[in-house]
Amino acid sequence: MDHFQYRDGSLYAEDVNLSDIAAEVSTPVYVYSSATLQRHFRVFNEAFEGLDALICFAVKANSNQAVLKTLAKEGSGADVVSGGELKRALLAGIPAEKIVFSGVGKTPDEMRDALSANIKQFNVESEAELEVLNAVAKSMNMIAPVSVRVNPDVDAKTHAKISTGKAENKFGIPWVRVSRVYARIAELSNLNAVGVDVHIGSQLTDLKPFEAAFRKVVDLVINLRTQGHDIQHIDLGGGLGIPYDPDAETPPSPGAYGAMINKVLGDLDCSIILEPGRLIAGNAGVLLTSMLYEKESENKVFYILDAAMNDLSRPAMYDAYHDIIPVKEPSQTGGEQGNKVSADFVGPVCETGDTFAKARPTSPMTAGDLAVIKSAGAYGAVMASTYNSRALIPEVLVSGDKFAIIRKRQSLEDLIKLDQVPYWLADE
Ligand code: LLP
Numbered sequence: 001m002d003h004f005q006y007r008d009g010s011l012y013a014e015d016v017n018l019s020d021i022a023a024e025v026s027t028p029v030y031v032y033s034s035a036t037l038q039r040h041f042r043v044f045n046e047a048f049e050g051l052d053a054l055i056c057f058a059v060k061a062n063s064n065q066a067v068l069k070t071l072a073k074e075g076s077g078a079d080v081v082s083g084g085e086l087k088r089a090l091l092a093g094i095p096a097e098k099i100v101f102s103g104v105g106k107t108p109d110e111m112r113d114a115l116s117a118n119i120k121q122f123n124v125e126s127e128a129e130l131e132v133l134n135a136v137a138k139s140m141n142m143i144a145p146v147s148v149r150v151n152p153d154v155d156a157k158t159h160a161k162i163s164t165g166k167a168e169n170k171f172g173i174p175w176v177r178v179s180r181v182y183a184r185i186a187e188l189s190n191l192n193a194v195g196v197d198v199h200i201g202s203q204l205t206d207l208k209p210f211e212a213a214f215r216k217v218v219d220l221v222i223n224l225r226t227q228g229h230d231i232q233h234i235d236l237g238g239g240l241g242i243p244y245d246p247d248a249e250t251p252p253s254p255g256a257y258g259a260m261i262n263k264v265l266g267d268l269d270c271s272i273i274l275e276p277g278r279l280i281a282g283n284a285g286v287l288l289t290s291m292l293y294e295k296e297s298e299n300k301v302f303y304i305l306d307a308a309m310n311d312l313s314r315p316a317m318y319d320a321y322h323d324i325i326p327v328k329e330p331s332q333t334g335g336e337q338g339n340k341v342s343a344d345f346v347g348p349v350c351e352t353g354d355t356f357a358k359a360r361p362t363s364p365m366t367a368g369d370l371a372v373i374k375s376a377g378a379y380g381a382v383m384a385s386t387y388n389s390r391a392l393i394p395e396v397l398v399s400g401d402k403f404a405i406i407r408k409r410q411s412l413e414d415l416i417k418l419d420q421v422p423y424w425l426a427d428e
Pocket residue numbers: 058060061079102103162199201202203237238239240275276277278279314318378379
C-alpha cells in the first residue's frame with residue numbers, strides 16, 4: 001500500500017496535491033512519500049519479529065540524504081557498495097555498527113574509510129579482495145570483520161541484468177571454493193570471519209529461488225562451524241520484488257518471506273541481516289511529469305512527456321513496466337475500461353529506446369496535462385544521467401501536508417561548468 005491516492009479529482013501524495021508540487025517546483029520531478037517509506041520499513045521489520053534481524057536498506061536504491069534520514073529514524077541500517085554510499089549513510093546518521101559494505105570492487109581507500117568508521121562487516125566477493133583487505137587492516141592495526149559472499153548457483157528467475165546468484169555471474173565466491181576461502185581467512189592475521197553473505201538477484205517474485213539459496217547457506221553455516229569458524233550471522237541480501245504491474249505480478253508479501261526465512265533457519269542460532277532496497281523505496285516514489293505534445297503517426301499515438309530515459313532509465317534498460325497515470329482523476333464514466341485510448345509514452349531524448357510504455361491503455365491526455373510514472377522511488381533518481389545535456393531533475397519529499405525540495409534541480413550552468421577547456425583551446 002502506498003500514499004499516492006486520488007482525492008477531489010486530483011492525485012495526492014499523502015495530503016499534498018501533486019499539481020501544487022508541479023506548480024512550485026516544475027516538472028519533471030521525483031516525489032517521495034515519507035509515510036510510505038515508513039510503512040514499508042515497518043511492515044518489513046515486523047515480518048522478522050522474534051528473529052535477531054538487522055535491516056540494512058540498500059542505499060543504491062535511493063541515496064538521497066532525506067530518504068536515508070527518514071529510514072535512519074526508523075532504525076534502519078545500510079548496505080553500501082561504494083565510498084560515496086558509505087559517506088552518505090554516515091552523514092544521514094546511520095550508525096556505523098549498522099552498515100555493511102558489499103560490492104565486487106572495493107578499493108583500498110574505500111576499505112580504509114570503512115575501517116576507520118568501524119562498520120559492521122565487509123561482504124567480501126573474491127579471494128584477491130580478501131588479501132587486500134587484510135593488508136589494509138594490518139596497516140591500520142585493525143581487524144576487519146568479514147562475511148564471504150557466496151555464489152549459490154541458483155537461478156533467481158528475474159531479469160538477466162539483475163540476476164546475481166548463478167555461477168556465471170560476477171558476484172560471490174564459487175560454492176566449491178568457499179571452505180578453502182574461510183580456511184584462508186583463519187590464516188590471515190587481520191581478518192575475522194563473522195558471517196556468510198548471499199544475494200541472488202533483484203525483483204524476485206517467487207520465494208522458491210530464495211528458499212533454495214538460503215537452505216544451501218544454512219547447511220554451509222553448519223559445516224563452517226564444524227570446521228571451527230565462529231559464524232554469528234547470515235546476510236541474506238535483498239531482492240524481494242514489488243508489484244510494478246499489479247495485474248501481472250504478485251510478489252510474496254514480506255510476511256511470507258519472513259516466515260519462509262524463519263522456517264529455513266530452524267534452530268540455527270544465528271542473527272540475520274537483510275538488505276531490501278526496492279521493497280522499501282520503490283512504491284514510495286513517483287516521477288511527476290508533464291505531457292509536452294501529442295503526436296499521431298499512421299497507426300498510433302505518442303504522448304511525448306518532459307521526462308526521459310536519462311531521468312528514469314529502467315524501461316529503456318530492462319524493458320521494465322511502470323504504471324503511468326494522470327494527475328487529474330480520469331472520469332469514471334463508462335466504467336473501468338471506459339474512455340481508454342492506447343498510447344506510447346515517450347520522452348524527448350533522441351533514441352527510440354526512450355520509451356516508457358508501448359501501446360499502453362490510458363485515459364486520454366492532452367498537452368500540458370500532468371502524469372506520474374509510478375514505482376519510481378527505487379533505482380530512479382540514483383540512475384539518472386545528463387544524457388542529451390539534460391540537467392538532473394529535483395527530488396521532493398512529502399510528509400503529511402508538508403513538502404520540501406530534497407535535491408534541487410541542477411542548473412545548466414552547473415552541468416556545463418564541470419567541463420574544462422584545455423589551455424590550447426582557450427579563447428585568446
Ligand atoms: N544487496 C545487494 C548486494 C545488491 O546487489 C542489491 C541490489 C540489493 C541488496 C538490493 O536489492 P533490492 O532489494 O533492491 O532488489 N537497477 C536495477 C536493480 C539493481 C539491483 C542491484 N543490486 C533495477 O532498476 O531494477
